[in-house]
Amino acid sequence: MAMLSPLPMRDGVGATRLHLPMSGEWPTVADYMIERFFHLEPEQVYERFDLGEIVARDGRPLARDTPLGAEEFIWYYRKPPVETEIPFAVEVLYQDDDLLVVDKPHFLPTTPGGKYLQNSALVRLRNLLDIPDLAPVHRLDRATAGLLMFSTRPQSRGPYQLMLQNRQVEKVYEAVSAVPEGWDPAAPMLRGQSFPLVYRNHIRKDRGELLVQVDDVREPNAETLIELIGSDDRVVHTLLRPHTGKMHQLRVHLAALGIGILNDPFYPRLRGELPDDHDRPLQLLARELRFVDPISGEERVFTTTRSLQDAPVSGA
Template sequence: MTRPRFPVPMPTRDGVSPSCVSLPHGPWPTIADFLVERFPAISREAWLSRIEANDVCDEHGVPITATRRYESPLRVYYYRALDAETPIPFEELVLHQDDDLVVVDKPPFVPVTPTGKYVQQSLLVRLKRKLGLDDLVPLHRIDRNTSGLVLFSVRPETRGLYQAMFPERRIDKHYEAVVPWHEGVSSVPAVYRSRLVDDDHFMRMREAPGEPNSETRIVLREARDGHALLELSPVTGRKHQLRVHCQALGLPIVNDPFYPTLQPAGNDDFDRPLQLLARSLSFVDPLNGALRTFESPRRLALPSAPAAAAA
């Protein structure tokens, strides 16, 4: 059953759509009382300040007042209060834009969608501000640390046709990665499969015994001076799949802050980006049957061997 798409009664502000919460049945005297209890990280004073500024309204666009009685069911919309964000000093590049699709080359360190401390610096919000497209939605995601291609849907009317390509595996995705290369290693498996499950730490994945649920095709492109350039083609789309598969082969991707060792959060080193690039995407367009191929202008390079010391 298709979920109905309700009109949002508040406009996008600085590229960020309003958040929404549905009011369940409950004993709260006022809507403000519910909001304070539902979001304990936000003080009552902060909620009252937002309400006074008309930054909270119901699904009909009627502003919520501090004394409005609780009503259920009802959807309430509100703007998040945004803390100052540290700018990420890399810019995205729009490679293609038409009535239905936007194709973007994402820099490293930028999350695709707002998450945690990243809102204005997320790729989605950046693009909404830059392109003026409030209905823009990512069709898939790549990790914050990964650079390369991301597809966005422009129109809700055609979004489902493009979204279906991913679970139905009708889109070819190719990545590149730089990994350490050990003396005596001469090849990589053409295909690597394993079972991936959540790790004890919520940010990571790990391999486990059992029926494989992930598959990656691997091609060795170049190897020299202690590093190699791999082409990685994920057949499945599990979280961190490429990073875990490389780690399992003893070839952890260069500058990976998660594998083999999880680095402390908030320690981004902009001079050491993860050497993983979503290089190309190709698919048959579900609207017109045309073959469409997009390629990132970025390139990964093997590190140069250190110069020999002078005698």
């Protein structure tokens, strides 16, 4: 059972829980936090204790001299970052007592993290719909647009997440890539394979690494069916049906086939951290979701209202 926070939601964001060591070289809880959060001035940490902003499991404020070992868990609100507004709205497509389906724009993260807090789909929707228990069933990369599902209450979260875990959801994406060298529209192929084609490899995510790594020795753990929607003299427009859901899978697979997705700052090569260019979004879209609802038993089909700006005019 999840540990309930003694602090209420604030502006759509829950309090942070910190697991403390029960013994160690730090005389007080405050001393431990000062070392752990070394980027903060010690006086900033002490001030939060003095203001009663750091609390125990029962909601009781802790003092700056609370000894280490007195509490195993503490809660506090993170100081909100100074955020740059992401000027694109998330669109609600469907809502019932258990499920929320939205159309996420490019550049908006699914959940809070780093320099994005209020500018995340989760926090925006909690505030907009007044659903403090809202939680994502799955995630999309910040750069990817399209369909995203949330559970609206804790009781429904498990069935929907288990449905994803058991691969009982058919996901369809589309992508736009630059025309590769040697492309023949009369007989389109990628790496000598005709469409539709299946691409497999082994993807792993190493701790602390920004990019995923491809391991050519191990058995494949990632698989994508790739179909051709259309092409012109500039771009190739593909339909992607992932059988697995590894991190960055679609981006890695298309890059490996020589058609890395347009405006991808990670693959096939890392371009470094650059400011968002809202005129050049990643050309990847979560287009369709199909599944049998584990709670109602109804067949669900959801389709995005968005499109990829660089898709050929003759595309789907």
